[in-house]
Amino acid sequence: MTTRAPVLIVGSMAFDDLELPTGTFANTVGGSATYASFAASTFTEVRVVAVVGDDFDAGTLAALETRGVSTRGIERAKGKTFRWAGRYDADLVGRVTLDTQLNVFADFQPKLGNEHSQCPIVLLGNIHPTLQAQVLDAMTGPELVVADTMNFWITGEPEKLAALLPRVHVLIINDEEARELSGIHNIRRAAAEIRRRGPHTLIIKRGEHGALLFDETGIFAVPGYPLEEVIDPTGAGDSFAGGFIGYLAAHRGKIDPHVLRTAMLYGTATASRCVEGVGTSKVQTLVLGDVEARVVQIRTLFELPR
């Protein structure tokens, strides 16, 4: 029987200063947990665990609550919220980090209440693999663990990450991270090696080129949706993860290779909606109809007309 499960999302909340070709946007609300929570809340109930400083934006917390996101797990610490500043190239593909201030995020210790520990489905955002493991330790056996990571942890904490992987069902990383994690350049053999280390499903994000899913059934490819205009790529990957896990949570009890592949379409659609606006502006007002319309558009990309 299919039921709609709540999702636990653990990750960062931040202020971003964005230099985009269309202008400079200071103090934009960002962070992996923020994007993923807005995205997932299009599909299901979300409970978020994160830390913000005493300068964080109350309007964003209210916007999350309005979408059914429980914000009780967002710790308000004394000090400043995590800040990131970046400048995008004119083509919106390349970007440089201008500044990173961890602030209260430096001492982030995820604290789970019952509403969090009992979630059957969890998205472990890109945080220290030890913290990701602590979240799983505090949970009462989640049915589905989806995790993100990055080069910083792959090279800096290889043993901690290796210990985490057997506890992860779905790992979501990009091409470069897959190559670094596996030590194998060929993406197909890299995927096989990573799956051997734990996750039954590996998703490789390829930006504008879409995403690949590898599981025991084979390989599934979703093309990126060629938008007429991309405004801000920030949060695309987190919105993908949020849309992906949100769709899965809405299909609890029948998550199989078919549903996992369909969730890839929904994640891709969610990400493509996100990048149509600055920061979280699009993803925080997303409704299911918007995502479904984009899913239909994405499907036409690989349908043969008769």
Place this chain on the structure above:
Amino acid sequence: MTTRAPVLIVGSMAFDDLELPTGTFANTVGGSATYASFAASTFTEVRVVAVVGDDFDAGTLAALETRGVSTRGIERAKGKTFRWAGRYDADLVGRVTLDTQLNVFADFQPKLGNEHSQCPIVLLGNIHPTLQAQVLDAMTGPELVVADTMNFWITGEPEKLAALLPRVHVLIINDEEARELSGIHNIRRAAAEIRRRGPHTLIIKRGEHGALLFDETGIFAVPGYPLEEVIDPTGAGDSFAGGFIGYLAAHRGKIDPHVLRTAMLYGTATASRCVEGVGTSKVQTLVLGDVEARVVQIRTLFELPR
């Protein structure tokens, strides 16, 4: 009614010196017309127009003839065959050109006999746009003109290329070339601009990420097939074009958006077979069953299992 039409292919024939991660291969037979002719001959009769020097490999000409490729249009000029030398990165994505010697190709003047001028379908390989135009001038109204070009002509001969485009039905280029040709970074708007200048169909090759087709029906995306092992990417684009046009020629009389999209699958499959060996080794022994098996594998990449 569907009939099988002969294809005219005009382009380069060459010797390549390849430095691959798996070894160095000197005097490998290459060239756009060579790869495309071997590829297209898997599907239909091919007639090639090119120039080689008196040092060219007789075995390759015999191999072409064996596959039903008419080589009477290959001029044997006094002097040396076009040579290219390149070194691939360990990842087989980046490559540097070490040497280019145009030799007899510098004075290439395509000479068409009746068997060439009456072909209903033509692939204009990547040569000077003036030569491409001369080929069309010499033909008795081909039904389908497919053309390739490159940055060298886009920047060096913009007017000649602009004059050619209204005579081209299907243009095949890569992302970077589409951006340079249109002056627009966004790939979707770039495609619309290029189609406005002539070709009803634009195909954008994206290497390992597959290819996109833009026509009046919309956009079609074919993912690259993730191979366990890529040996030599040389000639992948030309094999794509050859497989694509070969499939179309085998469906003369019913070339429509459906057939054009299916031809994309066959072109992608042909290219993915090509790169499994050094030089033309794989594409020159290709049989339809090999391509069809790969088409099935590519289709599973975007099929939702039930």
